[in-house]
Each structure stands twice: as C-alpha cells, then as structure tokens.
Amino acid sequence: MVIVKHVTEFFEQSFGRWRSQRSGHHLAFSHFEEVRSTIDIEPLTAADPAVAELCHRYGVSAEAITHPFRMRWQGESDWEENATFEGSTVLVPVPDPGDATRGKLLRDQGYAETVAAVGEYAFGPDGTFVLFTDYERASAEERIWFATPNVRFRVSLIRTRDGAGVTTASFSSEIRALAK
Amino acid sequence: MVIVKHVTEFFEQSFGRWRSQRSGHHLAFSHFEEVRSTIDIEPLTAADPAVAELCHRYGVSAEAITHPFRMRWQGESDWEENATFEGSTVLVPVPDPGDATRGKLLRDQGYAETVAAVGEYAFGPDGTFVLFTDYERASAEERIWFATPNVRFRVSLIRTRDGAGVTTASFSSEIRALAK
Numbered sequence: 001m002v003i004v005k006h007v008t009e010f011f012e013q014s015f016g017r018w019r020s021q022r023s024g025h026h027l028a029f030s031h032f033e034e035v036r037s038t039i040d041i042e043p044l045t046a047a048d049p050a051v052a053e054l055c056h057r058y059g060v061s062a063e064a065i066t067h068p069f070r071m072r073w074q075g076e077s078d079w080e081e082n083a084t085f086e087g088s089t090v091l092v093p094v095p096d097p098g099d100a101t102r103g104k105l106l107r108d109q110g111y112a113e114t115v116a117a118v119g120e121y122a123f124g125p126d127g128t129f130v131l132f133t134d135y136e137r138a139s140a141e142e143r144i145w146f147a148t149p150n151v152r153f154r155v156s157l158i159r160t161r162d163g164a165g166v167t168t169a170s171f172s173s174e175i176r177a178l179a180k
Numbered sequence: 181m182v183i184v185k186h187v188t189e190f191f192e193q194s195f196g197r198w199r200s201q202r203s204g205h206h207l208a209f210s211h212f213e214e215v216r217s218t219i220d221i222e223p224l225t226a227a228d229p230a231v232a233e234l235c236h237r238y239g240v241s242a243e244a245i246t247h248p249f250r251m252r253w254q255g256e257s258d259w260e261e262n263a264t265f266e267g268s269t270v271l272v273p274v275p276d277p278g279d280a281t282r283g284k285l286l287r288d289q290g291y292a293e294t295v296a297a298v299g300e301y302a303f304g305p306d307g308t309f310v311l312f313t314d315y316e317r318a319s320a321e322e323r324i325w326f327a328t329p330n331v332r333f334r335v336s337l338i339r340t341r342d343g344a345g346v347t348t349a350s351f352s353s354e355i356r357a358l359a360k
Binding site: 001019021023025027030032034036124126128130141147148151153155157159163164165166169171173175 | 181210214216349
C-alpha cells in the first residue's frame with residue numbers, strides 16, 4: 001500500500017507533531033534501548049535565517065531548495081534512569097536539477113555525530129524515502145515511509161565507515177499527534 | 181547498498197541459523213515488547229511430506245514451487261516473566277509463471293493467527309522482500325532485507341482488516357549465528 005506517491009507529498013505529509021516510539025538494537029551486545037519522544041516537524045521558508053545560513057555555507061541558491069524544515073525532539077530513554085533529551089535541527093532538501101526524486105539533504109546537525117552534514121536522498125516508487133549520510137567514522141542509512149497518512153515508520157542503521165558492518169539499528173513508529 | 185539482487189539469492193542467503201532481536205510496538209498503548217530468539221531456516225525438498233501436503237492442499241504442482249523451507253524459532257519475551265516460546269512453520273514459495281520476482285507464499289501456520297495462510301510476495305529492485313498476508317480479522321505486511329550478507333532486518337506490520345489502521349509494528353535484527 002503506497003500512501004505517499006511523490007517526494008513533495010512526502011515532505012508535506014511529514015509536517016506536524018508526532019509521538020514516537022523508538023527501539024534501538026545494539027547488535028554486538030544484543031542490547032535493547034527504548035525511547036519515547038515527541039517530534040515536531042515545521043516548515044520554514046527559504047528566507048529563514050537558519051535556512052539562509054545553511055544555503056550560504058554549502059553554496060546553494062535559495063531557488064535550488066525545496067521544503068526546508070525544522071525538526072525538534074524531546075523525549076526520554078530507558079538507557080539511563082530518568083534520562084531526558086531534547087534537540088533540534090534544520091534540514092534543507094536540494095533536489096537534483098534533472099530528477100526531483102533524488103537530491104541532497106543539508107542539515108545543521110547530523111544524526112550520528114553532532115556536526116553539520118550533507119546526506120543523499122532518494123524517494124522510491126514504493127513510497128520509501130531513503131537517506132544516506134557519511135560521517136567521519138560511520139555512515140547512516142535511514143528509510144522512512146508512511147503506512148497510513150498518520151503513521152510513519154523509520155529504520156535507521158549506523159554502518160562502519162567502510163559499509164561492511166552494521167553497529168546499531170533502530171526502528172521508530174511515529175503517530176501523528178495533532179491535526180495539521 | 182543492495183546486497184541481494186535476485187529473489188533466488190534472497191531465499192538462499194536466508195538459510196542458516198539467526199540470532200534475532202525483535203522489538204514490538206503496540207501503537208495504541210505506546211507499549212514496547214522485547215524478544216530475543218534463535219531462528220533456524222532450513223531448505224526442504226519438494227518431496228518432503230510437509231511440502232507435498234501443502235502443495236496438495238492448495239492444488240499446486242511440485243514443479244511450480246521454488247526453495248521450500250522450514251522456519252523454527254525459540255526465544256523469550258519480556259512480555260511475561262520468564263515467558264519462553266517456540267514454534268515452527270513450513271513455507272513454500274510459488275513464483276508467478278511470468279515473473280519470478282512475484283509469487284504466492286504458502287505456509288502451514290500464519291504469523292498473526294495460527295492457521296494455514298497464503299501470502300503474496302514481491303521482491304523489489306532495492307533488495308526488499310515484501311510479503312502481504314490477509315487473515316480473517318487482520319492483515320500482515322512484512323518487509324525483509326539484507327544489510328550485509330550476515331545481517332537481515334525485518335519490519336512486520338499488523339493492519340486492521342480494511343487496511344486503514346496499523347495496530348502493531350515490530351522490527352527484527354537478525355544476525356547469522358553459524359556459517360552456512
């Protein structure tokens with residue numbers, strides 16, 4: 001069942017507040033981590049200072065981008081007693097000029113390391129948004145898809161830098177919390 | 181990174197013993213379940229009595245099937261204190277005559293209900309094996325893919341019968357335990 005057929009729809013359908021359940025699997029140790037969080041994804045304009053600054057840093061013109069957004073999260077993990085966390089990041093999709101289903105994703109803070117990062121995305125005919133990001137010592141691979149208009153799933157893998165091994169995998173179920 | 185490019189390879193690469201970590205998400209209650217198990221997937225022949233019986237039940241000839249196998253699992257869940265479980269099922273892929281990447285999957289015990297079931301599978305160009313199975317009161321949707329030759333992931337959704345809602349989702353990380 002393909003809920004979202006175009007990458008534009010994928011971005012727009014993602015806006016809103018989500019209640020997330022995330023399970024982390026640390027493969028070498030067979031360890032589980034459980035995280036509950038609230039995720040807010042809000043659209044920004046190309047004129048937003050954080051968007052303009054990212055575009056400037058990567059030498060991308062405001063006309064070349066689509067659907068910039070801010071993602072904020074707040075939650076708690078069972079990894080440490082009473083550990084809560086929160087954060088936010090700005091993301092800017094830059095579609096390939098010849099193929100809107102692929103592009104680069106600029107962000108001011110990465111998933112696996114807390115530095116700016118550029119990922120490569122591709123939106124497949126099965127409705128899955130796949131994102132690859134290389135970091136200094138690892139690479140991240142995320143697959144995100146809608147199961148219904150209000151339920152989104154996300155699988156994130158952290159690979160060793162050479163891609164040969166997977167160190168951790170996580171699975172998130174995200175349920176829309178507020179009407180758009 | 182597409183590890184397994186053909187459905188035949190997908191079946192063959194799946195044979196062996198796997199250590200599985202599974203996280204279940206019960207979406208309505210934000211409940212987590214953690215399961216550790218050992219899964220054995222062993223090839224069978226078309227002449228195996230359990231395979232012959234399934235073929236007979238569904239009126240399928242032995243020539244029409246490919247890679248029949250038995251899957252056995254044994255594990256423990258945190259759902260109940262000290263709850264252990266085990267089970268086994270025989271599965272028989274029946275490729276579509278005109279398109280080997282699609283077919284039916286016969287099994288003598290289903291995933292969501294303990295009755296015989298027939299699923300529909302499709303193997304995509306991104307290396308994901310997708311399986312849909314309708315049951316009386318629910319339907320199951322599974323996606324299985326290899327991240328390395330020895331690491332397999334599986335996402336299973338249980339949908340309401342009409343497909344509009346998702347009641348539970350689970351994510352399994354499966355690591356090969358023994359050389360093939």
